[in-house]
């Protein structure tokens with residue numbers, strides 16, 4: 014063992030090594046030494062699995078409870094088998110000793126990858142092979158090469174290392190295509206704010222020059238009526254102008270807002286369709302729905318904030334503030350007195366209220382989920398008469414939404430009047446101090462720039478325009494967090510790398526024929542292989558039947574051919590090319606799959622049959638349907654192929670649905686046809702017909718058919734018997750019968766059952 | 781060309797068929813739970829046989845953490861067979877119940893969070909500094925819906941980047957400030 018690996022040839026602590034040496038154990042000479050983090054009591058304690066040429070040991074630092082460093086010692090002869098077993102949050106290596114699986118060592122999930130590799134090596138060792146350790150073994154495709162962070166899956170990008178840029182800037186960047194419009198819009202916003210200042214100025218002019226000029230020491234105008242008219246005219250002009258500008262801003266904001274929401278939604282959806290099936294195993298559809306529909310809406314809110322929200326308000330606070338100071342800096346200073354109080358109170362308030370907004374989001378998304386689940390399962394609900402319960406359940410969800418909204422709004426409705434009160438305090442100061450100034454208090458007012466009644470009213474007007482936005486500005490952090498979390502949720506989808514990725518230069522696949530599995534292992538969860546080390550070869554044009562118990566992994570196995578999932582180990586080859594190197598479109602075109610649960614979309618039968626082949630002609634569709642034995646039942650519908658079917662194929666029977674989906678696959682004209690119990694809910698007679706039809710259309714095609722009814726497989730060239738993720742028997746019907754193995758037993762059971770003459774019928778009719 | 785692989789290879793011991801169509805409840809009268817060779821958990825069912833290499837699993841880990849515990853025996857080839865269910869551990873002699881508890885603790889490597897010291901958040905990752913029944917732990921978890929899943933009525937199970945598990949049995953029982961910090965980030 015000249016190669017040493019940092020992970021599989023661990024250096025033990027010196028004192029422990031010394032202790033072991035005294036007992037004649039030399040960890041440095043072992044061919045493998047792996048470190049674990051937990052002991053078999055489920056507590057954190059470092060331990061080492063040491064493998065010597067003829068025995069394995071588990072050692073730990075001595076403790077008061079267990080003074081001996083060696084916790085377990087097994088000789089190689091005594092071990093018949095090594096396996097890993099998954100617990101919850103961790104796992105074990107077990108050894109089969111004297112007919113008993115002994116737990117050798119436990120590890121937490123953090124170390125599961127390492128121990129799975131170690132177990133593989135131990136297996137080789139038990140079987141008498143020379144296990145090898147390479148420094149390469151230390152490489153872990155599930156760890157980021159840069160920072161060592163565990164990735165979600167092999168090949169995922171490390172979020173810590175990738176510079177994602179601030180979410181906010183990404184949102185701003187979404188607006189880039191509309192930059193011109195956005196800038197123009199912002200200019201208008203500034204103009205709009207400026208116009209907003211005009212009416213108060215007109216009030217001042219009205220009072221100080223027309224209505225009460227004496228108090229302002231102004232001359233009494235000669236024709237106050239025409240002055241009045243002029244001012245009213247000016248006000249009218251301002252209003253018209255403001256209204257027009259607001260309209261333009263509104264239109265622009267709506268245009269840009271809806272457009273980038275649309276862009277975002279489209280991006281998210283397009284990305285969702287690219288994500289692997291495993292993604293949908295993990296996320297629930299209702300959740301994703303609320304993301305696509307709801308979270309993307311936030312982009313619109315963002316534009317709204319720019320035009321009427323916080324950005325506009327910030328500008329307004331600044332300009333009004335300047336105005337206040339120019340009118341009377343002394344008074345302005347007084348009015349600022351409550352401002353810190355307002356800011357403080359708001360910050361405190363939003364910190365408290367904010368989590369409640371989260372709850373509103375949560376409640377809404379749960380409501381979506383509940384609705385989605387109940388409505389898609391409505392048949393089951395009715396079948397079990399659970400309408401009442403679902404109504405109650407929905408009521409609870411809905412009540413949760415109501416309560417969480419109330420929770421927020423009650424508090425908000427307390428807060429706003431309280432804030433209003435504080436503003437009015439500011440107003441009171443202005444009333445009093447400003448009033449004193451108007452009355453001519455020499456201490457406050459200067460002769461140069463007399464404070465008039467008009468100015469006082471103007472000031473009071475501006476004060477409202479100053480405090481209002483100030484109050485809502487304090488909600489800025491709140492809004493920002495909400496916006497950022499929503500966009501984060503959408504960006505999270507966008508940042509998920511599709512697990513099925515196309516290689517740089519994919520192989521084109523003109524026509525596929527042969528399939529080969531080389532030591533393929535695959536599991537939905539990282540450490541639970543469902544397909545275990547499977548190898549086989551299928552020649553072009555061969556017809557393969559696959560049988561096995563429910564849950565044995567048949568569907569999983571064939572899904573690997575169409576590359577719905579990528580293998581964890583080994584290779585799947587089509588025409589001697591790894592499927593991962595084949596152009597995905599070509600692959601899908603060549604591999605036709607009839608799924609176990611046929612899914613039909615809402616639409617006409619014609620649209621469903623041509624789903625994969627939009628340009629198919631009517632005649633091709635007729636031919637495919639005829640082959641699938643679907644033509645006759647379709648023709649029984651008054652609208653024929655234009656019959657509209659509902660969600661998931663509602664309106665068709667189970668067998669009819671299957672036949673439509675077979676027609677869909679046949680139309681696709683794939684060179685490899687995968688039928689996953691395509692005829693399971695079809696009666697024996699139609700099944701025979703479909704079989705015959707399939708035989709015709711599958712001539713020359715490589716066909717893999719999974720079936721529970723073994724009679725359907727008699728025509729297969731070869732039959733694979735799958736058990737527990739392995740192909741345990743493989744041969745023709747006759748060969749397998751002669752073998753008297755699992756297949757033989759399955760056939761025997763089925764013939765026994767079908768001696769009951771009507772059972773097959775019954776099973777069909779029950780569906 | 782035919783092949784036959786290990787499935788029919790002799791099983792560890794010729795397991796007598798346990799009726800797998802009925803639930804069998806184990807009682808202290810009919811069987812003894814004890815440690816055998818190499819400290820492996822054994823179950824001896826009277827008038828039946830000794831099962832070695834047994835492990836225990838909860839049927840309802842959330843709803844009944846004291847009962848409905850399945851004792852499972854491996855028959856090889858990755859296949860397991862249930863010996864029977866324990867209805868309630870409290871009905872069993874203390875030392876036997878403790879053996880089962882230890883086996884459960886081995887199988888369920890879950891940290892129970894007792895106190896949250898700090899929650900940070902960066903780039904879609906949440907960093908947590910917590911006190912657990914297994915001592916203080918700092919971990920990172922990705923900020924995703926499927927990484928913090930409901931546990932029973934008010935609890936949450938957190939799954940960190942290493943796929944280790946952390947349990948908060950009842951979020952509402954956290955200290956108020958911990959709770960608001962927690963729900964601020966894990967709001968679903």
Ligand SMILES: Nc1ncnc2c1ncn2[C@@H]1O[C@H](COP(=O)(O)OP(=O)(O)OP(=O)(O)O)[C@@H](O)[C@H]1O
Pocket residue numbers: 294537538543561562563564565566567568569570609
């Ligand atoms: N998406 C999934 N995520 C996790 N586990 C899965 C998933 N799909 C299937 N499994 C598990 O993988 C195993 C094999 O499933 P598979 O669908 O391949 O069985 P099958 O042989 O096709 O069974 P059947 O005859 O009932 O269709 C089962 O134990 C199942 O629970």
Ligand SMILES: [Mg+2]
Pocket residue numbers: 567568569609689
């Ligand atoms: Mg299946």
